[in-house]
Amino acid sequence: MDSHQWPCPSCGDDRDFVQPPCVDGHTEDGGECPEWACADCGTALVTGAPAVVPVAPVSRAA
Numbered sequence: 001m002d003s004h005q006w007p008c009p010s011c012g013d014d015r016d017f018v019q020p021p022c023v024d025g026h027t028e029d030g031g032e033c034p035e036w037a038c039a040d041c042g043t044a045l046v047t048g049a050p051a052v053v054p055v056a057p058v059s060r061a062a
């Protein structure tokens with residue numbers, strides 16, 4: 001299984017993160033599941049997203 005080291009916000013230290021089996025269909029089209037879980041405490045981390053996501057106003061067509 002693939003694993004990666006990231007600082008875990010819950011553990012407060014670097015931890016190994018593993019990818020649980022994707023149940024959301026991220027890998028169905030050959031893509032990579034962005035969800036990782038701390039092997040120690042299970043805290044979920046989502047990668048692939050920009051660190052800061054600008055909050056765009058939702059425009060609704062009337």
Ligand SMILES: [Zn+2]
Nearest residue numbers: 022024026033
């Ligand atoms: Zn997934």
Ligand SMILES: [Zn+2]
Nearest residue numbers: 008011038041
């Ligand atoms: Zn952790």
